[in-house]
Amino acid sequence: MKRVTFCAVIAAFLACASLPLIAQDTPPPQQQRRPMPAPTNLQVLPKDISTQDLMKMMFGFTGALGVKCSFCHEINEQTHQPNFAADTKPDKKIARTMIAMVQDINSKYMTQISDPDATPEMKTVTCGTCHRGNTMPAPFVPKPEEHQGGGGQKPQ
Template structure:
């Protein structure tokens, strides 16, 4: 009786293993490709793009909808590729500006070997508009 259970179990297990070999294999899920990138590299990974965008949110103290417009088909979601919000082009201009400044003036490393440069937070300090200090 015990051998019948072992043989039955082995046959069922063997059948499952054989059938699984003929099951269609799923393609590895590809990460979504960003579109309409004009300043950032077109081949930037999804994770790196998220890090850049998180940096903008922290530096300006804003949320994604500050620069990104709602989707037409679902206003509760954002259309990241859209250029409808003028603040998105301002952000691009700011990235171009900081890239130029860093390339021209901040190309040397500090004592620890870290490249010194400016970024959004240099002027914005967590505010959507930079605050000018009057002296």
């Protein structure tokens, strides 16, 4: 039940997100759709971000960390309605720092790398670059044999 309601909300978001595209060549749909509320609590992302770009990013987060929206966003236990603007979940706050970090990495540092062979995707750090489907990036421990003859550090 909880999941059904939540999915319906997400479906509504997606429907709203695609409305501007549809609106260009079709008359407004007959059924009343509640307009997507404008974000009220963006502190890191641009305040005028389009619904479409915001949702694309949010779905990117769920994929990169292997989570649902509720990992970062509060859902009312009684009504099962999400409150996306609320800052009650600690992971939403961590995510803000992570967004700012990724913006800095790309704008300040990746722009200094002029590798003609690298495609734009290759030189763009995303949440997935580190997280790879996990909430906590897995520590990388090189296999001991990879060091043989490589002159690297001895495994501890």
